[in-house]
Amino acid sequence: MSIDESTTNEQLIGRADLNDLEAILAVSASDQQESIRAVEDHADAIFTWDYEKGARPALNKLYEKAKVSMWNGETDLPWDTVVDQEQVARDNMALGTFGDADLSHTPFAKWGDKEWTNLGMEFQNWSLSQFMHGEQGALICTAQIVETVPWIDAKYYAATQVMDEARHVEVFAKYLDTKLNGHYPINAHLKMLLDDIINDSRWDMTYLGMQIMVEGLALAAFGLAMQVTPDPLLKKLLRYVMSDEARHVAFGVLSLKEFYDGLSDKEMLERQEFAFEAAVRMRDRFLQQEVWDRMGVDVKEAVKLFDMPAEIKNQDPFQQLLFSKIVPNCKKLGLLDANDGWLRKRFDVLGVTQFEDWADTGEEYLEMDAVTQDRLAAESA
Ligand SMILES: [Fe+2]
Numbered sequence: 198m199s200i201d202e203s204t205t206n207e208q209l210i211g212r213a214d215l216n217d218l219e220a221i222l223a224v225s226a227s228d229q230q231e232s233i234r235a236v237e238d239h240a241d242a243i244f245t246w247d248y249e250k251g252a253r254p255a256l257n258k259l260y261e262k263a264k265v266s267m268w269n270g271e272t273d274l275p276w277d278t279v280v281d282q283e284q285v286a287r288d289n290m291a292l293g294t295f296g297d298a299d300l301s302h303t304p305f306a307k308w309g310d311k312e313w314t315n316l317g318m319e320f321q322n323w324s325l326s327q328f329m330h331g332e333q334g335a336l337i338c339t340a341q342i343v344e345t346v347p348w349i350d351a352k353y354y355a356a357t358q359v360m361d362e363a364r365h366v367e368v369f370a371k372y373l374d375t376k377l378n379g380h381y382p383i384n385a386h387l388k389m390l391l392d393d394i395i396n397d398s399r400w401d402m403t404y405l406g407m408q409i410m411v412e413g414l415a416l417a418a419f420g421l422a423m424q425v426t427p428d429p430l431l432k433k434l435l436r437y438v439m440s441d442e443a444r445h446v447a448f449g450v451l452s453l454k455e456f457y458d459g460l461s462d463k464e465m466l467e468r469q470e471f472a473f474e475a476a477v478r479m480r481d482r483f484l485q486q487e488v489w490d491r492m493g494v495d496v497k498e499a500v501k502l503f504d505m506p507a508e509i510k511n512q513d514p515f516q517q518l519l520f521s522k523i524v525p526n527c528k529k530l531g532l533l534d535a536n537d538g539w540l541r542k543r544f545d546v547l548g549v550t551q552f553e554d555w556a557d558t559g560e561e562y563l564e565m566d567a568v569t570q571d572r573l574a575a576e577s578a
């Protein structure tokens with residue numbers, strides 16, 4: 198199939214120019230008042246009568262690993278840590294690049310330390326809130342995989358992931374409630390992506406959207422957040438969550454590898470398009486538009502002042518690193534190069550293809566098992 202026959206940006210993302218700022222900001226969070234939200238899933242619940250455990254050895258190994266690497270969000274984290282959110286915000290803001298823009302003749306010219314510190318706290322509230330909402334998305338998607346995947350080893354493993362995700366939602370919610378000073382509703386771009394993943398009736402699309410794309414990005418984002426936070430509680434929380442997330446991404450890679458080997462070019466193209474759409478939606482949410490709104494400044498003005506133009510942003514190391522797990526995993530699955538490199542060409546535009554030969558997550562989870570490492574260290578102490 199030639200890539201000319203594939204879907205256009207307009208059809209995939211809803212805009213012809215991927216970097217059309219007006220169009221990105223026009224998507225705003227709606228239904229903030231609702232306490233629940235219903236999303237239709239169109240998938241069949243699949244029973245299997247083939248109970249042979251270990252028919253897929255790599256998934257069986259992952260399942261056994263998951264059983265012994267469970268942790269308790271209430272008792273394994275140092276919740277008695279005192280978190281000085283203002284100080285954390287000041288530390289985080291000192292790492293940022295806000296001082297570089299010319300702020301004279303803008304609303305920010307009048308801002309003092311208090312406003313900048315508040316902004317830092319809101320960024321934190323926003324980020325942790327999005328982590329929490331994403332975790333709930335993972336909880337729901339993985340429960341869906343328990344129903345829809347036809348293999349018993351995958352159902353077993355997915356069941357352990359459901360427990361992991363419940364714990365992740367729990368610890369992020371507790372951190373927000375007890376250590377930070379506000380919540381945010383789900384970002385509109387993240388919500389659209391989760392809706393698309395849940396809506397799709399094909400079981401492998403749930404994996405691709407959640408385990409490969411959302412969790413691949415989360416694994417990289419948590420890693421970056423863990424490195425910069427001065428708070429020992431958040432550091433340990435993220436380290437333990439990442440230890441689980443590495444298994445989850447491996448679950449996606451190991452399951453899809455087998456399934457994709459049997460797909461036609463046309464079916465692969467549909468997966469490539471889905472991966473590309475997910476990548477753009479995740480990139481769009483980095484604008485953190487809801488924070489500017491809450492700070493009472495014009496969102497477009499703030500974004501134009503502080504957000505890098507797309508050509509530069511695509512060269513930004515931080516932005517690029519967020520895709521450092523997704524790209525090698527897409528390559529391993531054959532998504533990068535199928536159909537004359539359809540996805541490779543688009544990832545080139547996003548400036549992320551350079552990660553293609555980084556470690557994929559199919560085996561990396563063994564090195565990232567922080568829970569087991571801590572237990573062994575405690576035993577030998
Ligand atoms: Fe998670």
Ligand SMILES: [Fe+2]
Nearest residue numbers: 335412442445
């Ligand atoms: Fe996960």
